[in-house]
Amino acid sequence: MSDLSVRYIGLDLRNPFVVSSCGLTGTLKGVAQCAAAGAGAVVLKSLFEEQIEAEIGVSDVRRDIDIHPEAPDYLAELGKTHAPRSYLQLIESARKEIDIPVIASVNCVSARWWSEYARQIEAAGASALELNISIMPRSLDQEAAELEIAFYRIVDQVRKKVSLPITVKIGPYFTALPRVVDGIAKSGADGVVLFNRFYQLDVDAESLSLAPGYQFSSQHEMHLPLRWVSILAPQIGCDFAASTGIHSGTDAAKLILAGATVVQLASVLYRQGVKHLSIMIQEFESWLDRHGFASAQEACGTLAQSPSFQPESLERLQYIKALTGLG
Numbered sequence: 655m656s657d658l659s660v661r662y663i664g665l666d667l668r669n670p671f672v673v674s675s676c677g678l679t680g681t682l683k684g685v686a687q688c689a690a691a692g693a694g695a696v697v698l699k700s701l702f703e704e705q706i707e708a709e710i711g712v713s714d715v716r717r718d719i720d721i722h723p724e725a726p727d728y729l730a731e732l733g734k735t736h737a738p739r740s741y742l743q744l745i746e747s748a749r750k751e752i753d754i755p756v757i758a759s760v761n762c763v764s765a766r767w768w769s770e771y772a773r774q775i776e777a778a779g780a781s782a783l784e785l786n787i788s789i790m791p792r793s794l795d796q797e798a799a800e801l802e803i804a805f806y807r808i809v810d811q812v813r814k815k816v817s818l819p820i821t822v823k824i825g826p827y828f829t830a831l832p833r834v835v836d837g838i839a840k841s842g843a844d845g846v847v848l849f850n851r852f853y854q855l856d857v858d859a860e861s862l863s864l865a866p867g868y869q870f871s872s873q874h875e876m877h878l879p880l881r882w883v884s885i886l887a888p889q890i891g892c893d894f895a896a897s898t899g900i901h902s903g904t905d906a907a908k909l910i911l912a913g914a915t916v917v918q919l920a921s922v923l924y925r926q927g928v929k930h931l932s933i934m935i936q937e938f939e940s941w942l943d944r945h946g947f948a949s950a951q952e953a954c955g956t957l958a959q960s961p962s963f964q965p966e967s968l969e970r971l972q973y974i975k976a977l978t979g980l981g
């Protein structure tokens with residue numbers, strides 16, 4: 655039997671299957687169910703920057719950030735059920751009762767509260783901190799470089815305050831993604847999560863109003879993180895977690911071959927139930943055995959795109975083959 659354990663951002667995980675930050679990891683009961691189903695680690699539901707502002711009485715809550723599907727509920731409960739204090743309690747109790755790493759998550763658009771709050775998250779016993787940086791450019795005046803610097807500044811300021819491992823979860827919409835990911839790693843991140851799946855916007859054509867879109871991913875969406883993990887993992891000195899569209903043990907195997915140390919899962923567990931995790935892990939384990947990999951670590955990065963291999967030429971060739979029917 656292959657060894658499933660991996661080392662991710664300095665943490666020892668029993669396997670590379672991590673439950674993503676989502677409603678399933680927002681309570682102690684939910685986190686315990688993930689651990690019982692075999693998760694290697696959990697990322698707690700994000701705490702939103704606005705919740706900190708509300709608890710400390712700041713009134714200029716900005717609602718123009720790109721928020722997740724459950725954020726409206728969260729914001730409605732500001733300062734009550736999910737205030738930062740109760741988030742710290744969730745970390746403390748999860749760490750006490752669950753024997754897998756518990757990664758805290760904050761959804762931030764600036765560095766202003768996080769450096770102090772990150773310290774409290776560390777003191778509460780979190781195994782690591784995931785920064786979900788959700789800066790949504792809307793202004794015609796904002797330059798790309800200005801936005802990118804905002805990412806580096808957040809990471810840098812949090813890094814200076816805490817010694818626990820930090821990961822940064824970002825979306826795919828950057829012109830020069832390799833440079834941005836490199837900048838994030840150089841600012842002090844131990845890992846990068848590719849990618850956040852943003853809140854999907856829809857329009858209700860009958861009521862003529864904006865509406866939330868379908869919130870769960872489909873399996874074909876995993877090709878986007880697959881491409882970028884395979885290009886970036888061999889070039890950038892940090893760990894990679896793949897997120898979005900990973901719905902089976904075979905999908906996980908593909909992302910790990912591409913260079914991800916771990917995969918993060920949300921939609922598949924909402925749709926199939928948290929217990930489905932154990933089936934995915936079994937599927938992954940038998941795939942490792944079938945292909946003669948002694949461990950998950952041995953498989954990791956086997957098919958990553960070496961920089962000297964000129965990935966753009968390879969991809970262009972595949973593209974031409976697909977379009978000309980020669981593939």
Ligand SMILES: Cc1cc2nc3c(=O)[nH]c(=O)nc-3n(C[C@H](O)[C@H](O)[C@H](O)COP(=O)(O)O)c2cc1C
Nearest residue numbers: 674675676677700722786851871898899919920921
């Ligand atoms: C209901 C729901 C709530 C989510 N809440 C958060 C959140 O609070 N913080 C976060 O970083 N990501 C959040 N996400 C995004 C997931 O962590 C994940 O990155 C995304 O759903 C893509 O992975 P998937 O294809 O496995 O669903 C949420 C996703 C869903 C479906």
